[in-house]
Amino acid sequence: MLRTSVTGITFPNPVILASGIRDETGHSMVRMAQFGAGGVVTKSVGPVPRPGNDLPALVEVEGGMLNSMGLPNPGVDHYGEEVEVAKGAGVPIIGSVFGPDTDGFVAVAEKMASYGVDAIELNLSCPNAQGTAISFGQDPDAVKQVTSAVKAKVDIPVWVKLTPMVVNIVDIGKAAVEAGADAIVATNTLMGMTIDVWSQKPVLANTTGGLSGPALKPVALRCVWQLASSPDITVPIIGVGGITDWKDAVEFFLAGASLVSVGTAVYYEGPEVFGKINEGLQDYLDRKGCESIDQIIGKGMVE
Ligand code: DHB
Numbered sequence: 001m002l003r004t005s006v007t008g009i010t011f012p013n014p015v016i017l018a019s020g021i022r023d024e025t026g027h028s029m030v031r032m033a034q035f036g037a038g039g040v041v042t043k044s045v046g047p048v049p050r051p052g053n054d055l056p057a058l059v060e061v062e063g064g065m066l067n068s069m070g071l072p073n074p075g076v077d078h079y080g081e082e083v084e085v086a087k088g089a090g091v092p093i094i095g096s097v098f099g100p101d102t103d104g105f106v107a108v109a110e111k112m113a114s115y116g117v118d119a120i121e122l123n124l125s126c127p128n129a130q131g132t133a134i135s136f137g138q139d140p141d142a143v144k145q146v147t148s149a150v151k152a153k154v155d156i157p158v159w160v161k162l163t164p165m166v167v168n169i170v171d172i173g174k175a176a177v178e179a180g181a182d183a184i185v186a187t188n189t190l191m192g193m194t195i196d197v198w199s200q201k202p203v204l205a206n207t208t209g210g211l212s213g214p215a216l217k218p219v220a221l222r223c224v225w226q227l228a229s230s231p232d233i234t235v236p237i238i239g240v241g242g243i244t245d246w247k248d249a250v251e252f253f254l255a256g257a258s259l260v261s262v263g264t265a266v267y268y269e270g271p272e273v274f275g276k277i278n279e280g281l282q283d284y285l286d287r288k289g290c291e292s293i294d295q296i297i298g299k300g301m302v303e
Contacts, residue, residue: 018263026085064213217242228256246280254300
């Protein structure tokens with residue numbers, strides 16, 4: 001049985017759509033659920049409409065892709081109708097939010113919560129937005145401040161998404177937990193770049209972008225394992241980064257994740273990837289004689 005509960009929310013299966021891929025509209029999120037996503041995370045939404053960065057904003061590289069979309073979104077005031085449509089999917093909806101500062105995060109999170117999402121995900125880790133996001137995610141005090149301010153104002157679970165670009169991810173996770181985070185999402189993308197040797201210029205209009213896909217997987221897996229191994233991290237971990245097939249998903253559960261999200265693989269493989277991962281997971285549990293995913297969570301840890 002793949003049904004599972006994380007932060008008090010019941011998911012029909014533990015494989016959800018990560019923020020940023022095929023989740024711009026309510027209809028695209030419904031489609032992902034129809035293909036087997038156990039839940040969906042919205043594209044990150046901020047206080048005001050943003051057109052995003054200049055193109056090209058996405059390029060394939062060895063082992064994945066780089067994107068510098070620049071957090072394009074219609075602004076939270078216009079997002080209610082997308083959530084309303086997405087709710088028709090019948091799976092939990094997680095509203096991903098970002099803001100220019102603590103008050104901005106709080107305002108967007110409150111508005112997102114008022115639309116009836118099941119949880120809030122704080123994107124404290126976008127590598128592309130100048131002056132915000134990733135700088136929050138790299139500073140334990142900022143993570144604590146934003147998380148506790150949002151927790152004080154919303155009464156649904158708050159998930160905090162971390163960047164892998166820190167010296168010690170446990171310090172950041174601990175700050176989130178102390179501030180009341182209900183779950184840690186590990187991890188966001190790694191900042192990278194690529195240069196076209198003929199034009200002798202960076203390929204991305206923004207020069208750098210977030211690296212996702214298989215190349216990110218060992219890094220994200222290591223972050224999940226470090227967080228899960230720490231006695232200070234007392235909340236569930238949602239594993240994300242390069243998960244492409246059921247074996248990748250199993251690795252994240254074994255490292256200590258309670259739920260996994262899939263993003264870039266949806267871009268490469270199509271939404272069918274959800275059904276394939278779920279089938280493989282069920283088969284693995286059967287072969288291992290396990291009745292639920294809970295029985296493998298953290299099993300890969302050194303005792
Ligand atoms: C964007 C946001 C992210 O959180 C990320 O990891 C990569 C790109 C963006 O919209 O630019």
